[in-house]
Amino acid sequence: MTLTFNHVVYRDLIAEFSPKVIETEEEYDRALAVVEQLTFAKARSPEEGALHKLLVTLIEAYEAQHYPMDESQPYEILQHVMESTGTRQADLVGVIGSSEVVSEVINGKRSISKVQAKALGEYFKVSPSLFT
Known part of the structure; x- marks a missing residue:
């Protein structure tokens, strides 16, 4: 059985979490908490997977700006x-x-x-x- 992507469910998830560009530590912490919850969900839906991917992208962008890592030799x-x-x-x-x-x-x-x-x-x- 192939799971199909339900745009209505995804829209509801987006409305619930309101993801946006992360600008503060509080927003960063909130995004991390949601990502952690989604990462360890036993049966993640395609819509939750899409939200997870979006939040990880936003978190990575915030971390790149606020916690840059030097390149290791x-x-x-x-x-x-x-x-x-x-x-x-x-x-x-x-x-x-x-x-x-x-x-x-x-x-x-x-x-x-x-x-x-x-x-x-x-x-x-x-x-x-x-x-x-």
């Missing part, structure tokens, strides 16, 4: 992935090179090559693009 991402997975420097010896190469890569003294990025992606089971 590939070696910083590697450090984070290693820390979160409990990987030691010695574990990467042979994966991306000698212990000296591994140390230089992890400390940002040597850039990560495409071959090393691919090997790291396979090792950590993530996209190699994280490391480029």
Whole structure:
């Protein structure tokens, strides 16, 4: 059975939540609460899914303006992935090179090559693009 999008139901949801460009922390908190509720809904309707997508877009725009994130360097991402997975420097010896190469890569003294990025992606089971 394919669920169809009901514009009347969607209009009612829009009327209930009145989504608009988020300009204050209070509006941001309210949008986050609704998104959280919709995210964990057991059976989200297509209309609720559309509202969820709209609110996430508005939240992302607000966060980009008010909570900008600096772009991480590939070696910083590697450090984070290693820390979160409990990987030691010695574990990467042979994966991306000698212990000296591994140390230089992890400390940002040597850039990560495409071959090393691919090997790291396979090792950590993530996209190699994280490391480029």
